[in-house]
Amino acid sequence: MQQAAYDCVIRAGRVATAVDEFDADIGIKDGVIAAIGGNLAAGTSEIDAKGRLVLPGGIDAHAHIEQLSAAGIVNSDTFQSATVSAAHGGTTTAICFAAQHRGMSLQSVVGDYMGLAKKGAVIDYTFHMIIADPTEVTLKEHVPALVAQGHSTLKVFMTYDLLNVGDEKLLDILLAARQSRALVCVHAENHGMVSWMGKRLVEKGYLAPKYHTISHPRGCEAEAFNRLITFAELIDQPIMIFHVSTAEGVATIRAARGRGLKVFAETCPQYLFMTGKDVDKPGIEGAKWMCSPPPRTEADQEAVWQGLALGDLQLVSSDHAPYAFDATGKLMAGPNPTFKQIANGMPGIEARLPVLFDAMVSKGRLGLQKFVEVTATAPAKIYNLHPRKGSIAIGADADIAVWDPKRQVTLADSTMHDGARYTPYAGRTVTGWPVTVMRRGEVIVRDGKLMAKPGSGTWLPRAGGAAAAPLGRLTADMDPARNFGAKLL
Numbered sequence: 001m002q003q004a005a006y007d008c009v010i011r012a013g014r015v016a017t018a019v020d021e022f023d024a025d026i027g028i029k030d031g032v033i034a035a036i037g038g039n040l041a042a043g044t045s046e047i048d049a050k051g052r053l054v055l056p057g058g059i060d061a062h063a064h065i066e067q068l069s070a071a072g073i074v075n076s077d078t079f080q081s082a083t084v085s086a087a088h089g090g091t092t093t094a095i096c097f098a099a100q101h102r103g104m105s106l107q108s109v110v111g112d113y114m115g116l117a118k119k120g121a122v123i124d125y126t127f128h129m130i131i132a133d134p135t136e137v138t139l140k141e142h143v144p145a146l147v148a149q150g151h152s153t154l155k156v157f158m159t160y161d162l163l164n165v166g167d168e169k170l171l172d173i174l175l176a177a178r179q180s181r182a183l184v185c186v187h188a189e190n191h192g193m194v195s196w197m198g199k200r201l202v203e204k205g206y207l208a209p210k211y212h213t214i215s216h217p218r219g220c221e222a223e224a225f226n227r228l229i230t231f232a233e234l235i236d237q238p239i240m241i242f243h244v245s246t247a248e249g250v251a252t253i254r255a256a257r258g259r260g261l262k263v264f265a266e267t268c269p270q271y272l273f274m275t276g277k278d279v280d281k282p283g284i285e286g287a288k289w290m291c292s293p294p295p296r297t298e299a300d301q302e303a304v305w306q307g308l309a310l311g312d313l314q315l316v317s318s319d320h321a322p323y324a325f326d327a328t329g330k331l332m333a334g335p336n337p338t339f340k341q342i343a344n345g346m347p348g349i350e351a352r353l354p355v356l357f358d359a360m361v362s363k364g365r366l367g368l369q370k371f372v373e374v375t376a377t378a379p380a381k382i383y384n385l386h387p388r389k390g391s392i393a394i395g396a397d398a399d400i401a402v403w404d405p406k407r408q409v410t411l412a413d414s415t416m417h418d419g420a421r422y423t424p425y426a427g428r429t430v431t432g433w434p435v436t437v438m439r440r441g442e443v444i445v446r447d448g449k450l451m452a453k454p455g456s457g458t459w460l461p462r463a464g465g466a467a468a469a470p471l472g473r474l475t476a477d478m479d480p481a482r483n484f485g486a487k488l489l
């Protein structure tokens with residue numbers, strides 16, 4: 001018998017990329033997309049996609065998985081549970097974290113997380129390296145060596161007592177990144193304001209989860225963005241601003257981009273679909289909706305959507321940070337904690353694509369191409385995974401989610417697969433669902449059933465790429481032609 005031309009053909013679907021939409025068959029051979037066209041020859045297996053949308057698998061560029069917090073808690077997921085959850089929601093690549101804490105060797109931290117992911121992941125993955133202890137060894141030896149090995153983003157915190165690096169070390173990190181050509185991702189909030197407000201609220205007896213939203217006053221975002229952008233301009237280093245939540249934050253980024261600076265930015269579903277009111281629940285139930293920065297107001301949601309529409313924000317990540325609502329997670333400090341004693345973060349790696357698809361495709365806000373762009377193509381390009389990942393194109397990995405655009409699903413705690421065992425979207429009905437999910441040509445989820453084995457995901461080494469390249473535009477203080485000849489970069 002003659003061998004089939006393809007390992008698999010996805011037949012007669014409506015294919016969409018970030019720029020196009022067309023009816024086609026997709027032929028897959030050896031894990032990559034080998035042909036896109038009409039009436040392709042038979043595959044060894046066939047997927048009937050009539051009436052379905054055939055989209056690139058999602059890339060979630062911000063997911064905390066099996067991560068140790070500064071307070072010493074491991075979050076509620078293993079690489080297996082988080083990536084199984086991701087796969088059920090149509091996501092086929094995750095960028096997660098290798099989290100250094102003070103006193104730890106960055107080199108061994110990265111090795112440890114690589115080992116955990118290799119064992120458990122069912123989707124492909126790559127890492128951002130969290131720098132919480134920017135010692136000489138970390139910045140001069142480990143960062144250059146690790147970037148050369150394919151770990152090309154650094155993540156830095158400007159807040160949290162045990163993580164924030166301070167202004168001067170932030171400049172050191174930006175310079176180290178520039179020298180190795182790594183992108184720097186930042187959790188940017190004013191630490192003094194967050195810390196002061198938290199103490200003030202607790203002193204006055206305002207302890208419920210809802211007060212968490214006020215403890216990160218909105219101004220702390222734009223203030224830190226502005227400071228960070230000023231530093232990045234001084235060093236001439238590209239940056240990615242994580243989880244933008246306020247209108248003023250969006251405006252600060254827009255102004256910087258308007259001046260031609262290389263400032264990228266993401267937001268998350270919680271800033272598009274939730275407000276501070278979601279945290280206002282009886283008792284400590286609101287803890288489930290606590291994340292940092294907190295959800296804001298309807299006007300902020302509008303501003304963040306507008307930022308996506310205009311391209312000032314390029315992508316939507318989940319900031320998946322699961323803590324179960326019990327003594328292993330949110331209630332670690334006991335059954336009646338103050339908001340300061342509750343771990344921040346919510347699960348979202350599974351719900352991210354369905355809630356966005358419902359809003360953007362089913363309800364039409366910004367449309368199908370933009371959905372593909374902000375959930376797959378833009379993260380692939382910015383984090384230098386493109387053209388292997390993030391689109392449907394000849395030669396790309398066959399990471400494909402076949403969506404039934406009509407299927408209605410009511411999200412519930414029990415429908416999720418991650419370790420948090422609750423979803424902040426419980427009760428929300430979405431239209432559109434990924435019914436078949438494929439990673440490198442292998443079906444990993446079919447009709448809600450997991451088909452992949454733990455450890456079948458693979459690590460994606462990446463260089464910094466175009467996004468991480470400095471502009472070469474020096475400020476007067478740094479330019480030897482204008483600073484009396486001082487060579488500082």
Ligand SMILES: [Zn+2]
Pocket residue numbers: 062064319321
């Ligand atoms: Zn995060």
